[in-house]
Amino acid sequence: xxxxxxxxxxxxxxxxxxxxxxxxxxxxxxxxxxxxxxxxxxxxxxxxxxxxxxxxxxxxxxxxxxxxxxxxxxxxxxxxxxxxxxxxxxxxxxxxxxxxxxxxxxxxxxxxxxxxxxxxxxxxxxxxxxxxxxxxxxxxxxxxxxxxxxxxxxxxxxxxxxxxxxxxxxxxxxxxxxxxxxxxxxxxxxxxxxxxxxxxxxxxxxxxxxxxxxxxxxxxxxxxxxxxxxxxxxxxxxxxxxxxxxxxxxxxxxxxxxxxxxxxxxxxxxxxxxxxxxxxxxxxxxxxxxxxxxxxxxxxxxxxxxxxxxxxxxxxxxxxxxxxxxxxxxxxxxxxxxxxxxxxxxxxxxxxxxxxxxxxxxxxxxxxxxxxxxxxxxxxxxxxxxxxxxxxxxxxxxxxxxxxxxxxxxxxxxxxxxxxxxxxxxxxxxxxxxxxxxxxxxxxxxxxxxxxxxxxxxxx
Amino acid sequence: xxxxxxxxxxxxxxxxxxxxxxxxxxxxxxxxxxxxxxxxxxxxxxxxxxxxxxxxxxxxxxxxxxxxxxxxxxxxxxxxxxxxxxxxxxxxxxxxxxxxxxxxxxxxxxxxxxxxxxxxxxxxxxxxxxxxxxxxxxxxxxxxxxxxxxxxxxxxxxxxxxxxxxxxxxxxxxxxxxxxxxxxxxxxxxxxxxxxxxxxxxxxxxxxxxxxxxxxxxxxxxxxxxxxxxxxxxxxxxxxxxxxxxx
Numbered sequence: 001x002x003x004x005x006x007x008x009x010x011x012x013x014x015x016x017x018x019x020x021x022x023x024x025x026x027x028x029x030x031x032x033x034x035x036x037x038x039x040x041x042x043x044x045x046x047x048x049x050x051x052x053x054x055x056x057x058x059x060x061x062x063x064x065x066x067x068x069x070x071x072x073x074x075x076x077x078x079x080x081x082x083x084x085x086x087x088x089x090x091x092x093x094x095x096x097x098x099x100x101x102x103x104x105x106x107x108x109x110x111x112x113x114x115x116x117x118x119x120x121x122x123x124x125x126x127x128x129x130x131x132x133x134x135x136x137x138x139x140x141x142x143x144x145x146x147x148x149x150x151x152x153x154x155x156x157x158x159x160x161x162x163x164x165x166x167x168x169x170x171x172x173x174x175x176x177x178x179x180x181x182x183x184x185x186x187x188x189x190x191x192x193x194x195x196x197x198x199x200x201x202x203x204x205x206x207x208x209x210x211x212x213x214x215x216x217x218x219x220x221x222x223x224x225x226x227x228x229x230x231x232x233x234x235x236x237x238x239x240x241x242x243x244x245x246x247x248x249x250x251x252x253x254x255x256x257x258x259x260x261x262x263x264x265x266x267x268x269x270x271x272x273x274x275x276x277x278x279x280x281x282x283x284x285x286x287x288x289x290x291x292x293x294x295x296x297x298x299x300x301x302x303x304x305x306x307x308x309x310x311x312x313x314x315x316x317x318x319x320x321x322x323x324x325x326x327x328x329x330x331x332x333x334x335x336x337x338x339x340x341x342x343x344x345x346x347x348x349x350x351x352x353x354x355x356x357x358x359x360x361x362x363x364x365x366x367x368x369x370x371x372x373x374x375x376x377x378x379x380x381x382x383x384x385x386x387x388x389x390x391x392x393x394x395x396x397x398x399x400x401x402x403x404x405x406x407x408x409x410x411x412x413x414x415x416x417x418x419x420x421x422x423x424x425x426x427x428x429x430x431x432x433x434x435x436x437x438x439x440x441x442x443x444x445x446x447x448x449x450x451x452x453x454x455x456x457x458x459x460x
Numbered sequence: 461x462x463x464x465x466x467x468x469x470x471x472x473x474x475x476x477x478x479x480x481x482x483x484x485x486x487x488x489x490x491x492x493x494x495x496x497x498x499x500x501x502x503x504x505x506x507x508x509x510x511x512x513x514x515x516x517x518x519x520x521x522x523x524x525x526x527x528x529x530x531x532x533x534x535x536x537x538x539x540x541x542x543x544x545x546x547x548x549x550x551x552x553x554x555x556x557x558x559x560x561x562x563x564x565x566x567x568x569x570x571x572x573x574x575x576x577x578x579x580x581x582x583x584x585x586x587x588x589x590x591x592x593x594x595x596x597x598x599x600x601x602x603x604x605x606x607x608x609x610x611x612x613x614x615x616x617x618x619x620x621x622x623x624x625x626x627x628x629x630x631x632x633x634x635x636x637x638x639x640x641x642x643x644x645x646x647x648x649x650x651x652x653x654x655x656x657x658x659x660x661x662x663x664x665x666x667x668x669x670x671x672x673x674x675x676x677x678x679x680x681x682x683x684x685x686x687x688x689x690x691x692x693x694x695x696x697x698x699x700x701x702x703x704x705x706x707x
Contacts, residue, residue: 129658130650135643142636175663199656 003071004456005155007148008061009170010077010163011110012053014093015046017082024083037088046082050272050303050343052185053077055238055370056444057163058089063445065090069453074151076144094151096143098136105136110166111317117165118276118365119192126196138169145173152176158456162208171207179455182208185236186367187389188218190225202226210455212448214368215389232451235393236368237444240436243377246351254351258299258339265296265419268356268380270349270371271363272302273318278362278385278405279325285362285411287332293419296337300325301352303343353378358418358425363388364405372400373439376432381425383414393438399431473522480518484511492701496694501626501672503697567614568624574613575602621654621678623689626664627696629671633703635663639673641703645695646677652688654678 015037017024028039040046048054064070072090079095080103086093098106112128115121128134144167148160160180162170171180182205193201202225205211210230213219219233246254260266267286271277279300286298303318322340329338344352353359359375359382366388373390375382376399384394385405394400401414418425437443461469488507495503520534567573572581573592578600580592589601614620629638639661646659653659657678665672675696679688 126655130647130655132644132647134658135640135647138643139636139640142639146636172660172662175666196655200658200660 003068004064004073004159004452005157006061006064006070006073006159006161006452007151007155007157008057008073008075008161008163009144009148009167010053010057010075011166012049012051012164013077013079013095014049014053014058014075014088015079015082016049017046017079019045020081021083034092035083035086037086037093052236052370053163056236059239059441060445060448061091062089063441064449069449072155074155074157076147076151078140078144094147096140096147098140098143102136102139105133106140108133109137113165114186116194116197117186117188117192119189120276120364125194128194129197129200137166141167141169142173145170148174149176152178159452161452168201168204172204179209180207181210181212181452181455183212184218184222185214187365187387188213188221188225189365190221193225198225205229210451212451215392217392218389230455232447234444234447234451235439236370237439237441238370238373239441240377241441242346243350243353243374246347246354250347250351251355254348254355257348258341260297260299260339260355263295265293266352266356267296267298267415267419268301268352268359268375269298269362270301270344270352270359270374271361273321273325275317275321276364277302277366278364279321280328281364281405281408281411282360282362283325283328283332283334283338284408285360285415286337287334288408288412289416289419290334290337292416296419297339298334298337299339299341299352299356301341301344301349349374350378353380356380357422358383358429360411360415361385361388361390362405362411366390370439372432373436376429376436379426379429379433381418381428381432383411383418393435395431399428399435469526472525476522476525477518480515480522483518484514487511487514492697496697499625499689499693500696500700501628503693504628566619566622566624567612567616571614571616571619574615575606576610578602579615618654618657618678620682621657621680623677623679623685623692625675625677625689625692625696627673627675627700629673629700630704631666631669631671633700635671635673638699638703641699642675642696645692645699646675649688649691652680652684654680 019027024035024040024045027045028035037046042048061070061073061075065073072092074092074094076094076096078098080097082095084095084097109128109131112121112123112125116125116128148170151157157178160171160174160178161183162168162180163183163185165184165186168182171182174180205222205225205227206229208229210232211222211227212232212234213222214233214236216233219231222231254260255262269279269282271279273279282300283298286296290296325340329335341348341352353375356375358380359371361369361372361382361384363369363385364387366385369384369388369390372382372384372388372394382394382400384391384400384402386402387405391402394402396402401418403410403414405411418428488511491507491510492503495506498506516537523533567582569582569585573579578592578594580594580600582590583593583599584591587604589603590607592600592602594600629635642661643659646653659675659677662674662676663671664674675692677688677692679685
């Protein structure tokens, strides 16, 4: 069978470049030569973007290429800096550049949509779809769709797989009957969709043949919202093999770097720096039990997203949020009980999980929460926000605790139980480890490829 | 004929045809300017017809300039036209009806319509007929000409609110930028439009030379339908002209 002709589109690119297109071309090749990512230096020329794109979409497409399921897939994404086109592991990455004057409008619109769908938008958003900023958002989607159609002419794709809520309008714009799948990565709660957006959002969703969401409750909500096509929930997945047990010296180095003593009991929060991630709730909850557990330390790991990076859309949300969190720590007089690590490399992240006693996912609303799965890989129990998609996998009291992310007292109670009962914590960690198999890469990739092949009529 | 005379004749023919090209372009621009409030697709087609007519007249004139008799050619063109019209009279009626119903009869694929005694969901609109799927799952093929002769009722929810503007956009114009400008113009008219349905542009067909687009807007007040349509048509024509000139 001929491999599946696949066109992937996501707002977030696989890699962020630290140099301009011209600089990279000058360094590595002539202007007409297609660059391969393997020619470049990770850390110097580029970095893999943190989050689902690198951890889920890339392994999925790579697996499809390796297994011959897909032949020469193409991947379109927004990438203001760097080459227009490069290859990586047999995938051609196409980068859309949005003019600076449109970037502001696009960023404003996507932030407003994101906030509204997370229930944290303060300003009224009813008129958003009528603002000129929304036209910039439409413009970006049109650019992606035009490129997808042009690539389709050259490659005759079998399938379009669109990721990220920012690209929801794409199916409407793709002038083809070829199947289109949309993966919705953020939470979906139909009650949060502003009244004035319902018709548009519904028609955007219904332009897809299949919509994939991250957990069962989003699927039910999508149905209630009026989506009529096929819909699946596939838990996000990660490659468990890249999580190794760190050496003793690596742990010591980590302790030294972040000022953690040998005897400190580490409570770990791993999340992007963003108010929706609820780090403030974690700090408040922890502060309430800090006196009872004088050797406990709260370690907050993570930095901004692609959108808040200089190589991305340049929204300064992460820095502002970090400032507010530091202010909160000062107010609570918790300076000596808190560590902000900033961005952790993958190696450091593994050490952080190994080093901690438990993890907390304090998100106000969370599409899924793969950090809980990572924590379980290290048999560490998690206290999980009931508003996270992963809460579906948490059996309260068996493999973790659920808590109300808007109630620091609730978190404080759960922290107190977990920190004062190490045996219970250990059993919960073991139980969590067993459940983590539901998010193994192989399992997710299998579900995704079956879904794609079924849709195009191939062997599923 | 001496080589000098031959060269003179060729030059005369070339100059005449160049003049025809200039006149055709001028007339096309004048027509475009005069009928700005027409639907962009109708305006483009009308410009094309005017242009072709000028070219045919110019060609005949140029042939006469060469001292050749154009009567026979004229006769042939006329006869050919008459034969074609007689042979496909019914089809032409339907094609013409389809063309006008595209622009002026308010229904589209997926709508539920009633024409005469027949009612059903529109599942195909081809140059000759419109195919309806009735409630008892029967396919009914309705000649397009009937849609101009009979009363047509669109039973679709919100159908009265919907204005569909077909646009033929030359491929020299950047589609994403054109769409942006058109959507911004619609936004400026938002007090007349239903807030639940922002304007949306869809690509229906495209080839190397042009893209056929459809702009769909939903109005609040049916009595403003004509004014809104005319104003938007004019705006779209201006945007396209401006973007063409920039090219």
